[in-house]
Amino acid sequence: MKPTPFDYSAPGSVGEVLALLADEEREAKVLAGGQSLIPMLSMRLARPGLLVDITRVPGLDRLYADASGALHIGAAVRQSRAADDPAVRDGWPLLAAAIRRIGHPQIRHRGTVCGSLAHHDPAAELPAAALALDARFVIAGPGGTRTVGAADFFVATFQTAVAPDELLTEVVLPPRAGDGWAFEELARRHGDFATLGVAVTLRRAPDRRTVAAARAVFCGAGPVPVRLPAVEEALTGTDAGAAALDAAASAALAGLTPADDVHATAAYRREAAAHLLVRACTLAWERCS
Amino acid sequence: MTTDLATPDPATAIHAAPPPLAEPSGWHEIRLTVNGAPVTAQVESRLLLSDFLRDRLRLTGTHVGCEHGVCGACTVLVDGEPARSCLTLAVQCAGAELRTVEGLAPGDAPLTPVQRAFHECHGMQCGFCTPGFVMTATALTEQPRRPDAADVADALSGHLCRCTGYRNIRRAVCQALDERFDGGDAEQGE
Numbered sequence: 001m002k003p004t005p006f007d008y009s010a011p012g013s014v015g016e017v018l019a020l021l022a023d024e025e026r027e028a029k030v031l032a033g034g035q036s037l038i039p040m041l042s043m044r045l046a047r048p049g050l051l052v053d054i055t056r057v058p059g060l061d062r063l064y065a066d067a068s069g070a071l072h073i074g075a076a077v078r079q080s081r082a083a084d085d086p087a088v089r090d091g092w093p094l095l096a097a098a099i100r101r102i103g104h105p106q107i108r109h110r111g112t113v114c115g116s117l118a119h120h121d122p123a124a125e126l127p128a129a130a131l132a133l134d135a136r137f138v139i140a141g142p143g144g145t146r147t148v149g150a151a152d153f154f155v156a157t158f159q160t161a162v163a164p165d166e167l168l169t170e171v172v173l174p175p176r177a178g179d180g181w182a183f184e185e186l187a188r189r190h191g192d193f194a195t196l197g198v199a200v201t202l203r204r205a206p207d208r209r210t211v212a213a214a215r216a217v218f219c220g221a222g223p224v225p226v227r228l229p230a231v232e233e234a235l236t237g238t239d240a241g242a243a244a245l246d247a248a249a250s251a252a253l254a255g256l257t258p259a260d261d262v263h264a265t266a267a268y269r270r271e272a273a274a275h276l277l278v279r280a281c282t283l284a285w286e287r288c289s
Numbered sequence: 290m291t292t293d294l295a296t297p298d299p300a301t302a303i304h305a306a307p308p309p310l311a312e313p314s315g316w317h318e319i320r321l322t323v324n325g326a327p328v329t330a331q332v333e334s335r336l337l338l339s340d341f342l343r344d345r346l347r348l349t350g351t352h353v354g355c356e357h358g359v360c361g362a363c364t365v366l367v368d369g370e371p372a373r374s375c376l377t378l379a380v381q382c383a384g385a386e387l388r389t390v391e392g393l394a395p396g397d398a399p400l401t402p403v404q405r406a407f408h409e410c411h412g413m414q415c416g417f418c419t420p421g422f423v424m425t426a427t428a429l430t431e432q433p434r435r436p437d438a439a440d441v442a443d444a445l446s447g448h449l450c451r452c453t454g455y456r457n458i459r460r461a462v463c464q465a466l467d468e469r470f471d472g473g474d475a476e477q478g479e
Protein backbone atom coordinates (compact mmCIF):
# COMPACT_ATOMS: atom_id res chain seq x y z
CA MET A 1 0.00 0.00 0.00
CA LYS A 2 1.03 3.62 -0.40
CA PRO A 3 0.56 6.50 2.02
CA THR A 4 -2.54 8.66 1.81
CA PRO A 5 -1.86 12.16 0.46
CA PHE A 6 -0.30 14.69 2.80
CA ASP A 7 1.60 17.93 2.66
CA TYR A 8 5.27 18.16 3.52
CA SER A 9 7.20 21.01 5.00
CA ALA A 10 10.85 21.29 6.03
CA PRO A 11 10.94 24.43 8.18
CA GLY A 12 14.10 26.24 9.24
CA SER A 13 13.48 26.89 12.93
CA VAL A 14 11.90 25.30 16.00
CA GLY A 15 9.42 28.19 16.08
CA GLU A 16 8.23 27.35 12.58
CA VAL A 17 7.99 23.66 13.49
CA LEU A 18 5.77 24.52 16.44
CA ALA A 19 3.59 26.84 14.33
CA LEU A 20 3.02 24.02 11.85
CA LEU A 21 2.32 21.47 14.59
CA ALA A 22 -0.29 23.85 16.01
CA ASP A 23 -2.31 23.52 12.80
CA GLU A 24 -5.08 21.29 14.15
CA GLU A 25 -7.06 21.20 10.92
CA ARG A 26 -4.30 19.49 9.00
CA GLU A 27 -3.23 17.14 11.79
CA ALA A 28 0.50 17.65 11.49
CA LYS A 29 3.07 15.06 12.49
CA VAL A 30 6.80 15.31 13.10
CA LEU A 31 8.98 13.46 10.57
CA ALA A 32 12.51 12.67 11.77
CA GLY A 33 14.23 9.61 10.27
CA GLY A 34 10.93 8.15 9.11
CA GLN A 35 12.02 4.61 9.96
CA SER A 36 8.90 4.03 12.04
CA LEU A 37 6.61 6.69 10.64
CA ILE A 38 6.91 5.88 6.93
CA PRO A 39 5.95 2.20 7.34
CA MET A 40 2.95 3.39 9.36
CA LEU A 41 2.01 5.77 6.55
CA SER A 42 2.44 3.07 3.92
CA MET A 43 0.26 0.68 5.90
CA ARG A 44 -2.16 3.57 6.41
CA LEU A 45 -2.04 3.15 10.17
CA ALA A 46 -1.34 6.90 10.26
CA ARG A 47 -3.02 9.46 7.98
CA PRO A 48 -1.59 12.86 8.90
CA GLY A 49 -2.42 15.88 6.77
CA LEU A 50 1.05 17.37 7.07
CA LEU A 51 4.51 16.03 7.78
CA VAL A 52 6.93 18.46 9.38
CA ASP A 53 10.47 17.35 8.53
CA ILE A 54 12.65 18.52 11.41
CA THR A 55 15.95 17.30 10.02
CA ARG A 56 16.74 20.60 8.31
CA VAL A 57 16.26 22.81 11.36
CA PRO A 58 19.67 24.35 12.12
CA GLY A 59 20.89 23.37 15.59
CA LEU A 60 18.79 20.24 16.01
CA ASP A 61 21.69 18.20 14.64
CA ARG A 62 23.92 19.15 17.57
CA LEU A 63 25.65 16.38 19.52
CA TYR A 64 27.96 17.68 22.23
CA ALA A 65 29.03 17.48 25.87
CA ASP A 66 28.41 20.70 27.85
CA ALA A 67 30.69 22.25 30.49
CA SER A 68 29.21 20.02 33.21
CA GLY A 69 29.99 16.94 31.13
CA ALA A 70 26.38 16.16 30.20
CA LEU A 71 25.74 14.85 26.69
CA HIS A 72 23.18 16.67 24.53
CA ILE A 73 21.66 14.80 21.58
CA GLY A 74 19.55 16.99 19.29
CA ALA A 75 16.35 15.79 17.62
CA ALA A 76 17.96 15.42 14.19
CA VAL A 77 20.98 13.40 15.36
CA ARG A 78 20.92 10.05 13.63
CA GLN A 79 21.41 6.83 15.53
CA SER A 80 24.54 5.74 13.68
CA ARG A 81 26.17 9.12 14.17
CA ALA A 82 25.59 8.96 17.93
CA ALA A 83 26.76 5.34 18.18
CA ASP A 84 29.94 6.08 16.21
CA ASP A 85 30.80 9.29 18.07
CA PRO A 86 34.05 8.81 20.04
CA ALA A 87 32.74 10.87 22.99
CA VAL A 88 29.60 8.73 23.17
CA ARG A 89 31.49 5.45 22.91
CA ASP A 90 33.83 6.59 25.62
CA GLY A 91 31.44 8.30 28.03
CA TRP A 92 28.09 6.62 27.40
CA PRO A 93 28.92 3.15 26.05
CA LEU A 94 25.53 1.82 27.19
CA LEU A 95 23.85 4.23 24.80
CA ALA A 96 26.11 3.19 21.93
CA ALA A 97 25.45 -0.49 22.69
CA ALA A 98 21.67 0.03 22.82
CA ILE A 99 21.75 1.87 19.48
CA ARG A 100 23.71 -0.93 17.83
CA ARG A 101 20.85 -3.28 18.78
CA ILE A 102 18.43 -1.26 16.65
CA GLY A 103 17.69 -3.01 13.39
CA HIS A 104 20.55 -2.75 10.94
CA PRO A 105 23.00 -0.06 9.82
CA GLN A 106 20.66 0.77 6.93
CA ILE A 107 17.96 1.73 9.48
CA ARG A 108 20.29 3.47 11.93
CA HIS A 109 21.73 5.71 9.21
CA ARG A 110 18.36 7.42 8.96
CA GLY A 111 16.61 6.78 12.30
CA THR A 112 17.21 9.38 15.00
CA VAL A 113 17.89 8.87 18.70
CA CYS A 114 15.09 11.24 19.68
CA GLY A 115 12.70 9.67 17.14
CA SER A 116 13.02 6.28 18.79
CA LEU A 117 12.42 7.84 22.22
CA ALA A 118 9.44 9.88 21.03
CA HIS A 119 7.98 6.89 19.18
CA HIS A 120 8.30 4.73 22.31
CA ASP A 121 7.76 1.21 21.07
CA PRO A 122 7.65 -0.94 24.23
CA ALA A 123 10.17 -3.34 22.68
CA ALA A 124 12.59 -0.56 21.69
CA GLU A 125 16.02 -0.48 23.27
CA LEU A 126 16.60 3.27 23.65
CA PRO A 127 13.79 4.04 26.13
CA ALA A 128 15.21 1.46 28.57
CA ALA A 129 18.73 2.80 28.07
CA ALA A 130 17.49 6.37 28.59
CA LEU A 131 15.83 5.43 31.88
CA ALA A 132 18.93 3.55 33.06
CA LEU A 133 21.06 6.60 32.22
CA ASP A 134 18.74 9.13 33.94
CA ALA A 135 18.05 11.01 30.73
CA ARG A 136 16.32 14.37 30.73
CA PHE A 137 14.05 15.31 27.85
CA VAL A 138 13.79 18.87 26.58
CA ILE A 139 10.37 19.52 25.07
CA ALA A 140 9.40 22.70 23.19
CA GLY A 141 5.74 23.62 22.88
CA PRO A 142 3.37 26.53 22.44
CA GLY A 143 3.83 27.47 26.12
CA GLY A 144 7.63 27.45 26.01
CA THR A 145 10.22 24.82 26.82
CA ARG A 146 10.08 22.31 29.66
CA THR A 147 12.31 19.49 30.84
CA VAL A 148 10.95 16.09 31.84
CA GLY A 149 12.84 13.30 33.61
CA ALA A 150 12.95 9.80 32.16
CA ALA A 151 10.66 8.41 34.89
CA ASP A 152 7.86 10.74 33.74
CA PHE A 153 8.58 10.73 30.00
CA PHE A 154 7.32 7.28 29.03
CA VAL A 155 3.56 7.19 29.57
CA ALA A 156 2.19 4.13 27.74
CA THR A 157 2.81 2.09 24.59
CA PHE A 158 3.56 4.60 21.78
CA GLN A 159 2.81 7.44 24.20
CA THR A 160 5.18 9.88 25.90
CA ALA A 161 4.99 13.22 27.67
CA VAL A 162 5.36 14.93 24.26
CA ALA A 163 1.95 16.30 23.17
CA PRO A 164 0.99 16.36 19.47
CA ASP A 165 1.76 20.09 19.27
CA GLU A 166 5.15 19.71 20.95
CA LEU A 167 8.65 18.81 19.78
CA LEU A 168 11.27 16.83 21.66
CA THR A 169 14.24 19.07 20.85
CA GLU A 170 16.96 17.11 22.64
CA VAL A 171 17.73 14.41 25.14
CA VAL A 172 20.38 15.10 27.77
CA LEU A 173 22.42 12.40 29.52
CA PRO A 174 24.28 13.21 32.75
CA PRO A 175 27.98 12.30 33.00
CA ARG A 176 28.53 8.59 33.56
CA ALA A 177 31.02 8.69 36.43
CA GLY A 178 32.69 5.36 35.73
CA ASP A 179 29.63 3.12 36.07
CA GLY A 180 29.87 -0.37 34.67
CA TRP A 181 27.23 -1.08 32.07
CA ALA A 182 25.65 -3.76 29.92
CA PHE A 183 22.77 -4.08 27.49
CA GLU A 184 21.64 -7.65 26.93
CA GLU A 185 18.69 -8.74 24.87
CA LEU A 186 16.85 -11.70 23.49
CA ALA A 187 15.58 -11.20 19.93
CA ARG A 188 14.26 -13.68 17.40
CA ARG A 189 16.89 -12.65 14.91
CA HIS A 190 19.88 -10.35 14.99
CA GLY A 191 18.52 -6.84 14.46
CA ASP A 192 14.97 -7.49 15.57
CA PHE A 193 13.21 -5.57 18.30
CA ALA A 194 13.88 -7.04 21.76
CA THR A 195 11.56 -9.84 22.87
CA LEU A 196 13.09 -8.94 26.18
CA GLY A 197 16.06 -6.73 26.96
CA VAL A 198 17.77 -5.26 29.99
CA ALA A 199 20.00 -2.25 30.56
CA VAL A 200 22.18 -2.41 33.69
CA THR A 201 24.53 0.07 35.31
CA LEU A 202 26.58 -0.70 38.43
CA ARG A 203 28.84 1.57 40.47
CA ARG A 204 31.63 0.29 42.72
CA ALA A 205 31.98 1.65 46.24
CA PRO A 206 35.31 3.37 47.09
CA ASP A 207 36.52 0.05 48.58
CA ARG A 208 35.97 -1.35 45.05
CA ARG A 209 34.53 -4.56 46.50
CA THR A 210 30.87 -3.72 46.90
CA VAL A 211 28.08 -2.30 44.74
CA ALA A 212 27.39 1.30 45.69
CA ALA A 213 24.52 1.83 43.26
CA ALA A 214 22.66 -0.29 40.72
CA ARG A 215 20.18 0.33 37.92
CA ALA A 216 18.29 -2.32 36.00
CA VAL A 217 15.69 -1.39 33.38
CA PHE A 218 13.85 -3.90 31.20
CA CYS A 219 12.32 -3.43 27.74
CA GLY A 220 9.76 -5.76 26.23
CA ALA A 221 8.41 -6.37 29.72
CA GLY A 222 5.53 -3.89 29.81
CA PRO A 223 4.04 -0.82 28.12
CA VAL A 224 6.89 1.36 29.43
CA PRO A 225 10.50 0.57 30.36
CA VAL A 226 10.38 -1.27 33.70
CA ARG A 227 12.78 -0.32 36.48
CA LEU A 228 12.63 -2.67 39.49
CA PRO A 229 13.74 -1.20 42.84
CA ALA A 230 13.73 -4.72 44.36
CA VAL A 231 16.37 -5.84 41.85
CA GLU A 232 18.50 -2.79 42.59
CA GLU A 233 18.19 -3.32 46.37
CA ALA A 234 19.18 -6.97 45.97
CA LEU A 235 22.44 -5.83 44.36
CA THR A 236 23.34 -2.71 46.35
CA GLY A 237 25.83 -3.29 49.16
CA THR A 238 26.71 -6.79 47.92
CA ASP A 239 29.86 -8.09 46.26
CA ALA A 240 27.89 -8.81 43.06
CA GLY A 241 28.67 -12.49 43.63
CA ALA A 242 26.55 -15.53 42.93
CA ALA A 243 24.24 -15.07 45.92
CA ALA A 244 23.54 -11.44 45.05
CA LEU A 245 22.90 -12.30 41.40
CA ASP A 246 20.51 -15.07 42.45
CA ALA A 247 18.62 -12.67 44.67
CA ALA A 248 18.46 -10.10 41.87
CA ALA A 249 17.19 -12.73 39.43
CA SER A 250 14.50 -13.82 41.90
CA ALA A 251 13.47 -10.22 42.37
CA ALA A 252 13.14 -9.86 38.59
CA LEU A 253 11.06 -13.04 38.35
CA ALA A 254 8.79 -11.81 41.12
CA GLY A 255 8.57 -8.21 40.00
CA LEU A 256 8.00 -8.40 36.24
CA THR A 257 4.48 -8.69 34.86
CA PRO A 258 4.96 -8.86 31.09
CA ALA A 259 2.14 -9.78 28.73
CA ASP A 260 1.77 -12.76 26.43
CA ASP A 261 2.07 -11.87 22.76
CA VAL A 262 2.89 -13.52 19.45
CA HIS A 263 6.61 -13.42 20.19
CA ALA A 264 6.68 -15.00 23.66
CA THR A 265 4.55 -15.98 26.63
CA ALA A 266 4.76 -13.96 29.83
CA ALA A 267 6.38 -16.88 31.66
CA TYR A 268 9.07 -17.19 28.99
CA ARG A 269 9.76 -13.46 29.16
CA ARG A 270 10.16 -13.53 32.96
CA GLU A 271 12.52 -16.48 32.75
CA ALA A 272 14.54 -14.75 30.02
CA ALA A 273 14.63 -11.56 32.07
CA ALA A 274 16.16 -13.37 35.04
CA HIS A 275 18.86 -14.96 32.89
CA LEU A 276 19.67 -11.80 30.94
CA LEU A 277 19.86 -9.82 34.18
CA VAL A 278 22.50 -12.15 35.61
CA ARG A 279 24.54 -11.96 32.42
CA ALA A 280 24.22 -8.17 32.25
CA CYS A 281 25.18 -7.68 35.92
CA THR A 282 28.24 -9.89 35.51
CA LEU A 283 29.37 -7.90 32.49
CA ALA A 284 28.59 -4.54 34.10
CA TRP A 285 30.57 -5.44 37.23
CA GLU A 286 33.61 -6.35 35.12
CA ARG A 287 33.32 -3.09 33.25
CA CYS A 288 33.23 -0.83 36.35
CA SER A 289 36.20 1.51 36.32
CA MET B 290 12.22 13.77 -21.11
CA THR B 291 15.52 12.02 -21.56
CA THR B 292 16.68 9.71 -18.85
CA ASP B 293 19.82 8.31 -20.34
CA LEU B 294 21.25 7.38 -17.00
CA ALA B 295 23.47 4.70 -18.51
CA THR B 296 26.00 7.37 -19.37
CA PRO B 297 25.30 10.17 -16.92
CA ASP B 298 26.33 13.54 -18.16
CA PRO B 299 26.35 15.99 -15.26
CA ALA B 300 25.81 18.83 -17.69
CA THR B 301 22.33 17.68 -18.74
CA ALA B 302 19.70 17.97 -16.07
CA ILE B 303 17.03 15.30 -16.21
CA HIS B 304 13.51 16.63 -15.98
CA ALA B 305 11.25 13.87 -14.81
CA ALA B 306 7.70 15.04 -15.50
CA PRO B 307 4.98 14.06 -13.07
CA PRO B 308 2.72 11.26 -14.23
CA PRO B 309 -0.61 12.69 -15.47
CA LEU B 310 -3.07 10.86 -13.21
CA ALA B 311 -1.47 11.33 -9.81
CA GLU B 312 -3.35 13.27 -7.16
CA PRO B 313 -2.28 16.92 -7.12
CA SER B 314 -1.65 17.19 -3.39
CA GLY B 315 1.45 18.57 -1.77
CA TRP B 316 3.69 18.79 -4.83
CA HIS B 317 7.27 19.94 -4.50
CA GLU B 318 10.07 20.61 -6.92
CA ILE B 319 13.21 18.82 -5.82
CA ARG B 320 16.75 18.91 -7.13
CA LEU B 321 19.12 16.12 -6.35
CA THR B 322 21.93 14.08 -7.87
CA VAL B 323 21.29 10.53 -9.02
CA ASN B 324 24.30 8.49 -10.07
CA GLY B 325 26.23 11.64 -10.72
CA ALA B 326 23.59 13.30 -12.90
CA PRO B 327 21.57 16.29 -11.71
CA VAL B 328 17.84 15.59 -11.53
CA THR B 329 15.03 18.08 -11.18
CA ALA B 330 11.57 16.69 -10.58
CA GLN B 331 8.10 17.54 -9.39
CA VAL B 332 7.15 15.03 -6.73
CA GLU B 333 4.13 14.48 -4.59
CA SER B 334 4.93 14.53 -0.83
CA ARG B 335 3.90 10.94 -0.39
CA LEU B 336 6.03 9.54 -3.22
CA LEU B 337 8.43 6.96 -1.82
CA LEU B 338 12.03 7.21 -3.00
CA SER B 339 11.81 3.61 -4.26
CA ASP B 340 8.86 4.53 -6.52
CA PHE B 341 10.55 7.72 -7.62
CA LEU B 342 13.62 5.79 -8.74
CA ARG B 343 11.74 2.95 -10.38
CA ASP B 344 8.67 4.58 -11.89
CA ARG B 345 9.79 8.10 -12.56
CA LEU B 346 13.49 7.72 -13.35
CA ARG B 347 13.06 4.19 -14.73
CA LEU B 348 15.94 2.98 -12.58
CA THR B 349 14.39 -0.41 -12.01
CA GLY B 350 17.57 -1.96 -10.67
CA THR B 351 16.41 -0.92 -7.21
CA HIS B 352 14.02 -3.70 -6.25
CA VAL B 353 11.01 -3.51 -3.96
CA GLY B 354 10.10 -6.50 -1.85
CA CYS B 355 8.30 -5.75 1.39
CA GLU B 356 7.89 -1.98 1.27
CA HIS B 357 8.14 -1.61 5.01
CA GLY B 358 11.84 -1.74 5.66
CA VAL B 359 12.38 -5.41 6.41
CA CYS B 360 13.85 -7.04 3.29
CA GLY B 361 16.53 -4.58 2.19
CA ALA B 362 15.99 -5.13 -1.55
CA CYS B 363 15.38 -1.40 -2.05
CA THR B 364 18.63 -0.28 -0.39
CA VAL B 365 20.40 2.61 -2.16
CA LEU B 366 23.16 4.97 -1.06
CA VAL B 367 21.94 8.33 0.23
CA ASP B 368 24.88 10.68 0.65
CA GLY B 369 27.15 7.66 0.71
CA GLU B 370 25.27 5.66 3.32
CA PRO B 371 23.04 2.66 2.64
CA ALA B 372 19.39 3.40 3.38
CA ARG B 373 15.98 1.92 2.62
CA SER B 374 14.48 3.74 -0.34
CA CYS B 375 11.02 2.43 0.67
CA LEU B 376 11.37 4.15 4.06
CA THR B 377 12.40 7.45 2.55
CA LEU B 378 10.23 10.00 0.79
CA ALA B 379 11.56 11.38 -2.46
CA VAL B 380 10.92 14.89 -1.15
CA GLN B 381 13.24 14.23 1.81
CA CYS B 382 16.07 13.76 -0.69
CA ALA B 383 16.13 17.34 -1.95
CA GLY B 384 19.81 18.22 -2.25
CA ALA B 385 20.94 14.66 -1.60
CA GLU B 386 23.35 12.57 -3.61
CA LEU B 387 21.88 9.19 -4.48
CA ARG B 388 23.56 6.16 -5.92
CA THR B 389 21.73 3.14 -7.25
CA VAL B 390 23.01 -0.12 -8.70
CA GLU B 391 22.83 1.41 -12.18
CA GLY B 392 25.46 3.95 -11.18
CA LEU B 393 28.14 1.39 -10.35
CA ALA B 394 29.25 0.33 -13.83
CA PRO B 395 27.39 2.49 -16.33
CA GLY B 396 27.47 1.60 -20.02
CA ASP B 397 30.58 -0.34 -20.96
CA ALA B 398 32.44 0.50 -17.75
CA PRO B 399 34.05 -2.52 -16.09
CA LEU B 400 32.20 -4.06 -13.16
CA THR B 401 33.17 -2.74 -9.75
CA PRO B 402 35.13 -5.06 -7.44
CA VAL B 403 31.92 -5.75 -5.50
CA GLN B 404 29.98 -6.65 -8.65
CA ARG B 405 32.83 -8.81 -9.90
CA ALA B 406 33.07 -10.59 -6.56
CA PHE B 407 29.33 -11.37 -6.59
CA HIS B 408 29.81 -12.82 -10.06
CA GLU B 409 32.91 -14.83 -9.21
CA CYS B 410 31.74 -16.13 -5.83
CA HIS B 411 28.22 -16.92 -7.06
CA GLY B 412 26.79 -14.42 -4.60
CA MET B 413 23.81 -13.92 -6.86
CA GLN B 414 21.22 -16.59 -7.49
CA CYS B 415 17.88 -15.28 -8.80
CA GLY B 416 19.18 -11.75 -8.36
CA PHE B 417 16.18 -10.21 -6.65
CA CYS B 418 17.98 -9.24 -3.46
CA THR B 419 21.29 -8.58 -5.22
CA PRO B 420 21.08 -4.83 -5.89
CA GLY B 421 20.46 -4.14 -2.21
CA PHE B 422 23.31 -6.37 -1.09
CA VAL B 423 25.62 -4.83 -3.69
CA MET B 424 24.85 -1.30 -2.52
CA THR B 425 25.42 -2.16 1.15
CA ALA B 426 28.65 -3.98 0.21
CA THR B 427 29.77 -1.02 -1.87
CA ALA B 428 29.38 1.24 1.17
CA LEU B 429 31.42 -1.23 3.24
CA THR B 430 34.28 -1.07 0.76
CA GLU B 431 34.18 2.72 0.84
CA GLN B 432 34.79 3.02 4.58
CA PRO B 433 38.17 4.40 5.61
CA ARG B 434 39.07 1.25 7.57
CA ARG B 435 38.26 -2.36 6.92
CA PRO B 436 35.02 -3.28 8.70
CA ASP B 437 35.45 -6.29 10.99
CA ALA B 438 33.53 -9.57 10.69
CA ALA B 439 30.85 -8.38 13.11
CA ASP B 440 30.29 -5.19 11.10
CA VAL B 441 29.97 -7.23 7.91
CA ALA B 442 27.46 -9.58 9.53
CA ASP B 443 25.52 -6.63 10.94
CA ALA B 444 25.33 -4.94 7.55
CA LEU B 445 24.40 -8.11 5.64
CA SER B 446 21.73 -9.03 8.18
CA GLY B 447 19.88 -5.95 6.96
CA HIS B 448 19.07 -7.92 3.80
CA LEU B 449 16.93 -10.98 3.19
CA CYS B 450 17.87 -13.43 0.44
CA ARG B 451 15.19 -15.96 -0.32
CA CYS B 452 17.25 -18.13 -2.65
CA THR B 453 19.83 -19.96 -0.61
CA GLY B 454 22.13 -19.29 2.26
CA TYR B 455 24.34 -16.30 2.73
CA ARG B 456 27.69 -18.06 2.46
CA ASN B 457 28.44 -17.03 -1.09
CA ILE B 458 27.18 -13.54 -0.54
CA ARG B 459 29.44 -13.15 2.46
CA ARG B 460 32.32 -14.68 0.53
CA ALA B 461 31.78 -12.15 -2.25
CA VAL B 462 31.75 -9.26 0.18
CA CYS B 463 34.91 -10.52 1.86
CA GLN B 464 36.64 -10.89 -1.50
CA ALA B 465 35.77 -7.30 -2.37
CA LEU B 466 36.98 -6.14 1.05
CA ASP B 467 40.23 -8.10 0.62
CA GLU B 468 40.79 -6.44 -2.71
CA ARG B 469 40.03 -2.98 -1.39
CA PHE B 470 41.98 -3.26 1.83
CA ASP B 471 45.16 -4.67 0.37
CA GLY B 472 44.86 -8.33 1.10
CA GLY B 473 43.71 -7.66 4.67
CA ASP B 474 42.74 -10.70 6.68
CA ALA B 475 41.48 -13.28 4.20
CA GLU B 476 39.77 -15.22 6.98
CA GLN B 477 37.60 -12.25 7.95
CA GLY B 478 33.99 -13.23 8.30
CA GLU B 479 34.43 -16.84 7.21
Ligand SMILES: Cc1cc2nc3c(=O)[nH]c(=O)nc-3n(C[C@H](O)[C@H](O)[C@H](O)COP(=O)(O)OP(=O)(O)OC[C@H]3O[C@@H](n4cnc5c(N)ncnc54)[C@H](O)[C@@H]3O)c2cc1C
Binds near residue numbers: 034123
Ligand atom coordinates in the same frame (compact mmCIF):
# COMPACT_ATOMS: atom_id res chain seq x y z
C1 LIG C 1 13.52 -3.16 9.75
C2 LIG C 1 13.44 -2.30 10.97
C3 LIG C 1 13.95 -2.78 12.16
C4 LIG C 1 13.89 -2.00 13.31
N1 LIG C 1 14.39 -2.53 14.46
C5 LIG C 1 14.33 -1.79 15.57
C6 LIG C 1 14.85 -2.31 16.79
O1 LIG C 1 15.37 -3.43 16.85
N2 LIG C 1 14.75 -1.53 17.89
C7 LIG C 1 14.18 -0.29 17.87
O2 LIG C 1 14.13 0.36 18.90
N3 LIG C 1 13.69 0.24 16.75
C8 LIG C 1 13.75 -0.49 15.60
N4 LIG C 1 13.24 0.06 14.45
C9 LIG C 1 12.64 1.43 14.47
C10 LIG C 1 13.71 2.50 14.26
O3 LIG C 1 14.58 2.50 15.31
C11 LIG C 1 13.21 3.91 14.12
O4 LIG C 1 14.29 4.59 13.57
C12 LIG C 1 12.84 4.68 15.39
O5 LIG C 1 11.90 4.02 16.17
C13 LIG C 1 12.18 6.00 15.03
O6 LIG C 1 13.12 6.99 14.77
P1 LIG C 1 12.95 7.94 13.47
O7 LIG C 1 13.91 9.04 13.63
O8 LIG C 1 13.03 7.14 12.25
O9 LIG C 1 11.49 8.53 13.72
P2 LIG C 1 10.23 8.70 12.75
O10 LIG C 1 9.87 7.41 12.12
O11 LIG C 1 10.46 9.86 11.86
O12 LIG C 1 9.14 9.08 13.84
C14 LIG C 1 8.61 8.12 14.73
C15 LIG C 1 7.50 8.78 15.59
O13 LIG C 1 8.08 9.69 16.52
C16 LIG C 1 7.62 11.02 16.27
N5 LIG C 1 8.79 11.88 16.45
C17 LIG C 1 10.02 11.69 15.88
N6 LIG C 1 10.88 12.62 16.31
C18 LIG C 1 10.20 13.42 17.16
C19 LIG C 1 10.57 14.55 17.96
N7 LIG C 1 11.82 15.05 17.96
N8 LIG C 1 9.60 15.13 18.73
C20 LIG C 1 8.35 14.64 18.74
N9 LIG C 1 7.96 13.57 18.03
C21 LIG C 1 8.87 12.96 17.26
C22 LIG C 1 7.04 11.01 14.88
O14 LIG C 1 6.01 11.97 14.73
C23 LIG C 1 6.50 9.60 14.77
O15 LIG C 1 5.26 9.50 15.40
C24 LIG C 1 13.30 -0.70 13.28
C25 LIG C 1 12.81 -0.20 12.08
C26 LIG C 1 12.87 -0.98 10.94
C27 LIG C 1 12.32 -0.44 9.68
Ligand code: FES
Binds near residue numbers: 354360364374376
Ligand atom coordinates in the same frame (compact mmCIF):
# COMPACT_ATOMS: atom_id res chain seq x y z
S1 FES D 1 11.31 -2.98 -0.08
FE1 FES D 1 12.39 -1.63 1.17
S2 FES D 1 13.14 -2.91 2.69
FE2 FES D 1 11.84 -4.25 1.59
Ligand code: FES
Binds near residue numbers: 419
Ligand atom coordinates in the same frame (compact mmCIF):
# COMPACT_ATOMS: atom_id res chain seq x y z
S1 FES E 1 19.42 -14.18 -4.96
FE1 FES E 1 17.33 -14.65 -4.98
S2 FES E 1 16.55 -13.53 -3.31
FE2 FES E 1 18.65 -13.42 -3.03
